[in-house]
Amino acid sequence: MAAVAALILTAPVLANDNIIPVSKETKDIATHLRDKAIDDDSAYEILKSLTTEVGARHPGTPGEKAGIEWAINKLKALGFDKVYTEDVNMNGWLRGVETAEILLPSYQKLIITALGRSKSTPEGGLEADIVHFKTYADLEKALDGSLKGKIAFISNRMQQLKDGGGYGPANIARSKGHELAAQKGAEALLIRSIGTDDHRNPHTGATNVAMGYTAVPAVALSNPDADQLVRLMDYGHSPKIRLNIQTKDLGPIVTKNVIGEITGRELPNEVVVIGGHLDSWDLGTGAVDDGAGVAIAMATGAFIKNNAKLRPRRTIRVILWGAEELGLIGARAYAKARQEDGTIANHVIGSESDFGAGPIYGLQSSNNVSPNAIHVVDTMAGLMGKLGVSRRSGDTSGGPDMIPLAALGVPALNLMQDGTDYFDLHHTPDDTFDKVNPEHMRQNLAVWTVFTFIAAEWPGSFK
Ligand SMILES: [Zn+2]
Known part of the structure; x- marks a missing residue:
């Protein structure tokens, strides 16, 4: 994580013919989703299941295999349209x-x-x-x-x-x-x-x-x-x-990125990437690192599918990254494959939740978000204001597993969580479910829902 000064942006949106506004309907749906998600415990419940029924998910262990099976089954049960995995080679x-x-x-x-x-x-x-x-x-x-x-x-x-x-x-x-x-x-x-x-x-x-x-x-x-x-x-x-x-x-082993999609109604090939990393260290049960991010992303995709009156224009791709802890191994494999097959261009914008389960207080955009799309990020931040989120300056990769995609030019947002206590628990035996506050998980779901829905629905380009 880069340390960046958190300043509130006040840059006005300049008049420009290329600027596509966020429609009233999009804002209305995002508002409705926000106000419903703040009472929804699905992210908390998903996290409870992962940390209780699976536990630690260190690559090369039975727990990791169980975590991958759990993720596939849970994405299907949540109603994702497509669920698939991609092999990732590494050393255990x-x-x-x-x-x-x-x-x-x-x-x-x-x-x-x-x-x-x-x-x-x-x-x-x-x-x-x-x-x-x-x-x-x-x-x-x-x-x-x-x-x-x-x-x-x-x-x-x-x-x-x-x-x-x-x-x-x-x-x-x-x-x-x-x-x-x-x-x-x-x-x-x-x-x-x-x-x-x-x-x-x-x-x-x-x-x-x-x-x-x-x-x-x-x-x-x-x-x-x-x-x-x-x-x-x-x-x-x-x-x-x-x-x-x-x-x-252990020598060479194979882990997986697990992917679930809510298919876009109009531009199914264009994807908004959200996610968390499925692997964890072996000492705790990987609740704040990064079960919370996994649960928030899965819940966000499912919540939008089940509660938005309009299915978003673009595909929401939830990526549960493999082997983040040992060096972003799943994320690097994913980005390399998209660079090679050319589909990197279809990645509209992305963000990963990987900083615990604290409340979100800021919204940051990467420097490569187009000036013509900054007003969309500002609109998101405006709708998140009721949840305690404000617009922040500074560049971002959008989370650790977004680094390889950001390096290939994919625009990114950072939904900044309060991490004051995060490093009390991080990578210790104490990283367990009981540390997570359900109210904070609801706030995260509401914030992620606003970002994800608008990013998938607004028809303009973030690049
Ligand atoms: Zn992590």
Whole structure:
């Protein structure tokens, strides 16, 4: 997620012959949908089913297979006109044993988890002293080879912000820290979890490795455990750690993007893309990341089909992306296939819900939305005003899985959620259904319904 200043746009719409207005009928239908959706619990109910009847959906696990079956059956049951899947090739990775203990100056257990694609330690673990770096940049300054026989520990804490802007700057320790630690000669990398909570939950997450393993074993400590290590060092101790990580490379596996469509009445080949990612990390049940997005998108398509008096002009394509967590693998495969077969041009506009289950407060459009279509986004924001949403400036890819499509020129909107608490739960065992507020899910459904209906119904081009 990019951190962008949130400013309210006040640019007037200039008189232009190419501007196609949003009709009164379209606005009336969108208003009706909005006011009905705010009392509708279907997104919440879909999320409850996914997180309860399936649970975690990490690629290469039975849970992931069950999640794909669940999605196909649920889209059909919701009345989608077309339901299909597309294979996505990737390399699977599983966590196994993960334990860590402070051996000196006094024995204490640490709560850790392996980062995505972490390599294993020697069987039974390794023992080494900790060398502390406050930030990734500080580790960069260490001499190459200087950490032989040591564990590099990066302790900086991510900043808690409504728009998640603290994530990117902190995340480099997680994604690339293992390479840097190896370059400095370290035996392993230990980072403070990229998370904002104070619970003894470690946060897992991807490294920059697509195949095989990280350069050294790479693990995250819960925030209280990271604090504990820092305090020990403040007392002048140099803690000795035993770290045992055993993971498995599954080699090539096949996952899927699951797709459901509400066929457009007039322009069925033109698609408005909405979605969330179906895969999750393995520690929780993937409720806020990203069961909520999956449920909101599925509910939006079904709600419009069942409640709009007019079926929208264009096709609504709900994409439940596969293997987002390991590097947008499903999204990249989808975009590449559309680039190759030329259907990328049919993608009118898109957005993904992948920032939890908090209420939406802002609507942002990508820089490639045509000046002749900005008034449509403003109209959407106007109708969303009653729901607490205002128009915001700044560019957007429209969500992580939209990045490959946005890079190919597909216009995107960002339905900005309040993510203040998102990184308390993100990638932890605590990412479970009970954290989700049904009122917020209804608000999300109402906002998504306004965007999706108008985008699919307004006859002009967003490009
Ligand atoms: Zn996600």
